[in-house]
Amino acid sequence: MPRSVDVARLAGVSQKTVSRVLNDEPYVSAEVRQRVLNAAGQLGYRLNNAARALASGRTRTVGVVTLGTAGYGPASLLVSVERALRDAGYALRVASTMEGDPAGIAGAVTSLLEQGVDGIVISEPIDEGLVYVRVDVPVLFLGAPPSFAASQAVTVGVGSHALARAATEHLLDLGHATVHHVAGPQRWYAARDRLEGWRAALRAHGLNEPAVVEGDWSAASGYVAGRELAGDSDVTAVFVAGDEMAIGVIRALVEAGRRIPQDVSVVGFDDNPVAAYITPPLTTVRQPFDAAAQEGIKLLIHTIEKPDVDLPPAADQPVELVVRSSTAPPSRRTPGRRRATSR
Incomplete structure (x- = not known):
């Protein structure tokens, strides 16, 4: 096995310089650093982490x-x-x-x-x-x-609040009167952050908050939530706190005769790889x-x-909204946005 002395000899530097480079220490020029790294790569040299641990x-x-x-x-x-x-x-x-x-x-x-x-x-x-x-x-x-x-x-943080707000803003910008929310289980920090991001977007537009439906991240719980939402003809836009739940929501809405996105637009969260391959492909926000x-x-x-x-x-x-085919402007005239009232 090559040793640090071999790297030093090939690079034309001292062993101390090799040590500084491989331990990412300062006071080494860029040219010398690259020369040492090239020599280490050429020889297949790897740091002895056990020895390094004893020394440091x-x-x-x-x-x-x-x-x-x-x-x-x-x-x-x-x-x-x-x-x-x-x-x-x-x-x-x-x-x-x-x-x-x-x-x-x-x-x-x-x-x-x-x-x-x-x-x-x-x-x-x-x-x-x-x-x-x-x-x-x-x-x-x-x-x-x-x-x-x-x-x-x-x-x-991982940006859940900002991502949830961006998802909700996307639906409002399309012209929907309000946005309903299928939340994740509230014992999860991420579910709370997404709920608050949704609320912040509605408040910024002066809107009341529709009743929240809570799921457990599973597609099955999304299906149950979707059946509940399908019974309300005023629902035209839904932000769902997770892509798997969004898949269940879409299934329930379609079974109830609600077209996606012509009648109801749906946005998920995560950009799970399967989101691009459901029917229709799911608009979602990508976690960084x-x-x-x-x-x-x-x-x-x-x-x-x-x-x-x-x-x-x-x-x-970063906040990244991935727009696919599950969202569109409302296809019929929806009631005007209701202004928030003092409570």
Whole structure:
């Protein structure tokens, strides 16, 4: 196996310079850095992370606490976190929780701390109440508010509020008198954010809020919600908090004789890959999983490696509306928008 001395010899630099480059330290010119990287690639040299851990006192591993589910959102976010950590030269350890287990997060965090991780990512989407555990390594709360004490904490959102508002604004801009909402389960932080984004859009237009129908993220719960909405002839636009639920909503509306989008426009959330292939293809908003993970991991690693240096400001997450064939202007004259009344 090639050694750092071999890389130094090929690149024409010292071993210390090789170490600085491969550990991404400053005070190395761009030309020298590239020469070292080219030499390391040519020789197939890889860092010995075990030796590096002994020298630095860090394991270069980060633990992630996430809900044990195959749901599109949590699973996609976990993949993005793993990719961001790998790009940064860190390994990933995962501890899963189960919905409805208030002690699950504390147990998962404790397990990760016992493995000597340098930092922890909380990608737990459900509000299980306060968590009674104290953590002495930096923690990134990704898409959720802090739920326990940490020596250094970073919070990065995934933009659910802004995305939900954009979805609702799209329907209002098409000319619909109002927008109904099929919400996700309110124990989920993301479902609350999407509900508030929908409300914010309606309030900005001076509109009352129609009654909210709550589902559980499944297509079956969307189907039940769609049957309820199909009985109201005033419903011409629906923002659904998840693509799978939106598929169920569309099925129920079509069975009730409501055409999509001629009679009812439907917008989903996530841009699940299947959304482009249903009939009609679903207009939705795309979650910025990669961008949120990259931003969050960047800030977490900054906190791990430069604890005495102020964090740079967190970047806003992009808002991307994917317009397909499930939305259109209302095909008949709808009642005028009702102005909000004081309560």
